[in-house]
Amino acid sequence: MPPDLNLRISPRTVQRETVDKLRLAIFSGLFQPGSRLIESQLCTQLGISRPSLREALRSLEAERLIEIVPNRGPSIPALSWEVATAIYEVRELLEVEAAGRCALRISPEQLRELEKSLSAFEEAASSNDSLAQVMTAADFYSIILANCGNPILEEVHRGLVARISFFRGRSMSLEGRAQSSLAEMREIFESIAAGDEKAARKASKQHVLRAKAAAKISMDNGI
Amino acid sequence: MPPDLNLRISPRTVQRETVDKLRLAIFSGLFQPGSRLIESQLCTQLGISRPSLREALRSLEAERLIEIVPNRGPSIPALSWEVATAIYEVRELLEVEAAGRCALRISPEQLRELEKSLSAFEEAASSNDSLAQVMTAADFYSIILANCGNPILEEVHRGLVARISFFRGRSMSLEGRAQSSLAEMREIFESIAAGDEKAARKASKQHVLRAKAAAKISMDNGI
DNA sequence: GTCAAGCCGATTGTCTGACAATCTTCATAT
DNA sequence: ATATGAAGATTGTCAGACAATCGGCTTGAC
Secondary structure (H helix, E strand, O other): OOOOOOOOOOOOOOOOOHHHHHHHHHHOOOOOOOOEOOHHHHHHHHOOOHHHHHHHHHHHHHOOOOEEEOOOEEEOOOOOHHHHHHHHHHHHHHHHHHHHHHHHHOOHHHHHHHHHHHHHHHHHHHOOOHHHHHHHHHHHHHHHHHOOOOHHHHHHHHHHHHHOHHHHHHHHOOOOHHHHHHHHHHHHHHHHHOOOHHHHHHHHHHHHHHHHHHHHHHHHOOO | OOOOOOOOOOOOOOOOOHHHHHHHHHHOOOOOOOOEOOHHHHHHHHOOOHHHHHHHHHHHHHOOOOEEEOOOEEEOOOOOHHHHHHHHHHHHHHHHHHHHHHHHHOOHHHHHHHHHHHHHHHHHHHOOOHHHHHHHHHHHHHHHHHOOOOHHHHHHHHHHHHHOHHHHHHHHOOOOHHHHHHHHHHHHHHHHHOOOHHHHHHHHHHHHHHHHHHHHHHHHOOO
16 A cells, blocks of 8 residues: 555545634633624635534534524623533532542543643732633543543533533632632642542532633622 | 515525434334435435435434544444443433422422323323324423423433434333333322422333333333 | 605625545456 | 546535515505
8 A cells, every 4th residue: 555645735625624713712801792704705714615614603503602593693692690500510519420430430540641630720829811811721620521431421520511611711820819719729639649539529519610600700890 | 674574585494403313214214223314315305405405414423323423424323232231221310300309399380281292192192103202292291391490401301302203102012011101100290299309200211111121121122 | 854765885695617536336357 | 456547416605586474664554
């Protein structure tokens, strides 16, 4: 078999990645909540055709990252505090369960991985880079969710966290939030490392509750 | 203002409903797990164009009701027992929480509604119409989830239940499953009616566990 | 001046038709 | 029997079109 030279003169524009680009743009807060997304504009910006764009938009709609109102088109939904609260509550349910399970079954190897991500967050927390803080914190949870033994738990969790990504950056930049977050995460880590299910659940619950409180504060302040 | 005669000679084919049609087709088991969905065929069957169909398919893909493999197109995913188990476990988490909350906050009016749906299931259970059984049972949960005070809980639950709809018809047709299901549901209802949160949680947990067991049996039997 | 009616541009919903890239299948040759 | 290769089927993507609908603006009436 001849080696795959991977030389593609005109690669069919791989717009399987269009969804990812758009998702990232939404995460990074490029669009204001409530603002409309004009299809023709997005097409030129992304360099794809309207049918392709609309496919991507349907995916995002199903993920609840955008809303599509008939005859008005896609827009960024304004997240009410009521819905945000509901999301935090379900997140609590899922994370607590995942942390508890994780404590009982995580492998030494993955535990080291978790420790590394905690260190990464520690470093980010001592800086003022709130984007790095959010990213490393997300890594930490991801590892827990990925090792809880239930792929659905992970999948649902990811979907929910995506919807409140808007808050996360804001609340993390609250005075002292990163540091207290670090302490909470360390406690979760210690409990999991010790294989103490109950402690892991308790610590995890505390963490989500405090994150929720921080989000509420930053929202009330209209940050 | 002239009255809206609602006379549309050529109504723009409302294919906002295309997704619903397809979803229903999948629920009712019209497609075999693992079978491919040919776009051109679906287009003619549904009477819509390919771009429109592909939008609908993207929505279903995001709901995990179909899979789309690049260059192979959409297909019905074969649900492994491993994934099904994971779904049942998360369902347990959500339903238990919802039942518990419901017990504390449901209005008398909604309680009557719940009782009615229980009666409907009772009637279906005494018949042999397993489709009616599944539908009325789904109604019962829906009412609980809709009244638990957390819309996200409901939303996530609906998404998960959709993915195991394939099993539900099968396991409900197991000898005696409908009757024992009825007993379990009655216990959930009684607990909620009594405002007993703990009992509601316990009964709900039992119910999901038994449903899971029934699903496993019917799957092992290859029904 | 305020409010209603109606018009106009902007945008969406949907279709048709096209074509290259890729996968499948089957026949052929070694 | 296996590898090769060619034909057909299917997907990925685009361009262009047009009616339906929405939002805002102008106009006109009171």
